Amino acid sequence: MSDTELRQEADAVLAGLVGDHEGTARLRTDQWRAIEALVADKRRALVVQRTGWGKSAVYFVATALLRRRGSGPTVIVSPLLALMRNQVEAAARAGIHARTINSANQEDWGTIEAEVAAGEVDVLLVSPERLNNPDFRDQVLPKLTASTGLLVVDEAHCISDWGHDFRPDYRRLRTMLAELPHGVPVLATTATANARVTADVAEQLGTGGGTDGQQEPGAAAALVLRGSLDRESLSLNVLRLPDASHRLAWLGQHLTALPGSGIIYTLTVAAAEEVSAFLRQCGHKVASYTGKTENADREAAEADLLANRVKALVATSALGMGFDKPDLGFVVHLGSPSSPIAYYQQVGRAGRGVDHAEVLLLPGQEDEAIWRYFASLAFPPEDQVRRTLDVLAASDRPLSLPALEPRVELRRSRLEMMLKVLDVDGAVHRVKGGWTATNKPWKYDADRYAWVEQQRQAEQRAMRGYAETSDCRMEFLRRELDDEDAAPCGRCDNCAGARFTVEVEEVQVAAARGELRRPGIRVEPRKMWPTGMQSVGLDLKGRIPVQQQASAGRALGRLSDIGWGNRLRPLLSPQAGDGPLPDDVLQGAVTVLTEWAKGPGGWASGAADAMERPVGIVAIESLTRPQLVRSFAERIADIGRMPLLGAVTCVDEYGVAAGPRSNGAQRLRAVHEALTMPPELAESVAAVAGPVLLVDDFTETGWTLAVAARMLRQAGAKEVLPLVLAVQN
Known part of the structure; x- marks a missing residue:
């Protein structure tokens, strides 16, 4: 088949995916370049493009073309349930049968695995946590790796510990990449990777195809497609208000003036609950969405926002990746994230399918204390790691997290994160019943951990700079993501003038103060x-x-x-x-x-x-x-x-x-x-x-x-x- 015929077939699949009954939809240039690399050349590709650019179209169109040519199912490693639900629905529009394996549908795992084995599934979306589950890793993953027609790593910045949202479960992908059969294409996508993270992920994609995990002689390096990160629809604003009462009062007074429906981000679960309770008292239809929200309530909240039945979701970063609402009219941050890269990702939820969306940051005095708390959860010091390895080595049986926790000086969530990193490093192994030590030599990479901490501090300084700058805010964010085309946007409050007053009625401030106090x-x-x-x-x-x-x-x-x-x-x-x-x-x-x-x-x-x-x-x-x-x-x-x-x-x-x-x-x-x-x-x-x-x-x-x-x-x-x-x- 010629390139022209393949392109025509790809555009036809795109039309079905986006519901274009006239058949006029056309792939962007870099979308086509990625699809051609995956389908025609069986290459590995990294796509770094802004939110709303159409990264999911690349892997769905590529899946349809590869399946028609006899390839196995596409495996998408995806971090959030919201993203999975959106993508299953999108795939169905293009006639692609997609299923998911994640923590919310354990009762369906056996049926789904049987459907995959029978060739009835075109796309299998897997949460990264599944990759480190012993049964899945040892029984399902090897067969899946052998039969995969396309591997997709979504939100690929998570694979890099240089990234703002590093997740240790993603490190298991390094092993999967190395074990893929020769000629299986791989696609990694992200909207939030600076040059350092891009290089790290591209290097990891370049491995594989050989028995030692190294790139085969003569194999093409990963294709990197990196586009402009400007978001023409977004107007960025920073509002400095005296205290928490004034910030909450401002929201209560001005929320109805914001276009459409949107998201209000807070830094903590407690703040999300406080803010949503106050806004409801003010008569606004809002719902909270945090890591503590039950799955059924999350789905209901997502559906209400998609259908514009609520003015806003008051959310933590649990809603950070993957939520797809093209007409989202605004994103407000009540409190500043610690990283401009993370901030860019979250504000990118807005304005994907509308001409104008408002983005507002309302920084608070408590922000840096919260940053310090989350920074304290980083990879533990060497003595704590060695203590854990010693306890595992001295045990004659696997130790579960509850059994291991009393013997080491680590909280369970942090202990589990550390063990996952050690597992990929080969120092421990997860088996049925818990964890065991491999007794293989292991080196604590203090220099790397210290460097990661320095980068975290640099990102915090940059986020302070974003809030204080008198220059273009969009240009500032784009430069932080190493966008070579960064230029003044002409839309933010510094470029075009403030569009929102910081004035708040005293009665509203009193009500907010009463609620907070x-x-x-x-x-x-x-x-x-x-x-x-x-x-x-x-x-x-x-x-x-x-x-x-x-x-x-x-x-x-x-x-x-x-x-x-x-x-x-x-x-x-x-x-x-x-x-x-x-x-x-x-x-x-x-x-x-x-x-x-x-x-x-x-x-x-x-x-x-x-x-x-x-x-x-x-x-x-x-x-x-x-x-x-x-x-x-x-x-x-x-x-x-x-x-x-x-x-x-x-x-x-x-x-x-x-x-x-x-x-x-x-x-x-x-x-x-x-x-x-x-x-x-x-x-x-x-x-x-x-x-x-x-x-x-x-x-x-x-x-x-x-x-x-x-x-x-x-x-x-x-x-x-x-x-x-x-x-x-």
Whole structure:
């Protein structure tokens, strides 16, 4: 078949994909170049093009052409469920049968795998996490690799640890690339890769086809197609407002003026919930969308936004990649992301199918504290990695995450990320039942990890620069992505003048301030001991007996929210020092107590089944903020006219003052050995024989409250009601 005939066939498939019944749709030049490379030349290609350019059209058209020529199914490795759902629907329009294997459809896996084996599936979309599942990796992946007609790596920047959104599961692709049969084309796509990430991904695509994973002699290098990253429809704006109340009030007042429907991004789950609650109170139809949103609720929220039944989704980065709504009219960031590359990706959701879309950044004072928190979750220091390897090597059986977690100083999510990296590096292996050490030599690449951290710091400086620049904002973003054609856009607030006022009605500010300053977060008690505590010398397992549990408590706020969090973070930071509890924070805590008492089941509610009123207060001694906690307990005792019974004391033999341990099991071990019940406190608790209020500064894992409550219950407290200033998450 000639190039002309192949191009005509490709354009015809495109027409079906986009619903063009007139048959006038034509591929872009670089779309055709990529398809020709994949279908005619069986090459590997990397396409770096802006969101909305049509990267998915490349792999769907290529799939149709390859399948007609007898090739096996296309395998697309895709990071988000939203993207998968959109792409299955798009594929169907072109007569392409697509199926997905991901965490949301486990009951269908067997049927889908059988359909693939029978040749009934044209496209199989797989989440990257599947690549590291032992059953899938050992049983399904080898057969899939052998029969694949086209491998697509979507959001390919995730394959590179230089990228802003590195995901360790993507590293498994390196093995798959090396094991693909000769002549199987590979396509990688992304909208957010600077020159460094582009080179890294292109280099990894160049491997494969040989038994040693190296590029075969004479094989063509990966074709890199990199286009302009300008987005002609986007108007970028930065609005600097005095505080969180003004930012929230601005949204409440001006949301209806923004075109169409859109997305409001926040940096944390807590902020997303706060913002969506306030906007609903203002009469706006919005829904929240975070990593904690149930899958069914996510699907409903996506459908509502697609159908314009809501004005906006208030979302975290869980909605960052893959959501496809061409007529999205605006993207607002309430809080600044830490990377201009990540920011460009998220704002790229807007304006794909409309002439004009508004993009607004409302930076906040809490942004950098949140950046520091997420940066703390990076690859662990060498001593922690070596400790994990030693524990695995000493075990005569595989260790699951719950079994391994109590023996190492890592929280489970971070531990799992580290193990996935070590798996690809060959130091550990994931098997049924957990993880094993391979005992192969392994080097901690400190220089590389330090360099990645330097790049993270550079991106943060660039994001500050974006918010502060007086030059063109789109040009700034394009330069950060190494777009050689970057030039002033003529549309942003710096080029064309501000289109939005920062003025906000005082009544709206007061309403926002009232919402953000409304105190009171429910603190759920611990009800189960962590698994594996016997391995660290504690005979604690299973359910905590009800007669030893704390009751549900209360906190003034979350450290991660944009209301009380902004007040509490400076007060409770390691650099804050110690001192008496400030009056405004005390008043907030008193309001929490008052609403708790009068609320459903509260001791002042008058309900028949109401809890008893606390008869005394107990503090948890603090080694880092003794004045703060002591004054908190004393002033609540005075206001509530309850006796201060004493304090659960803390010794620092186990390093409790150094800060919370990084996983629940380690934290429980530390506080279990460090907290003690003075005899005089035990006598006082037994004497009052009623509920007690347990006061502390903040809680992260909940184990300090759980251990102290257990002591108090064993001493005779009828109920233990925790009251803290802040919860960590």
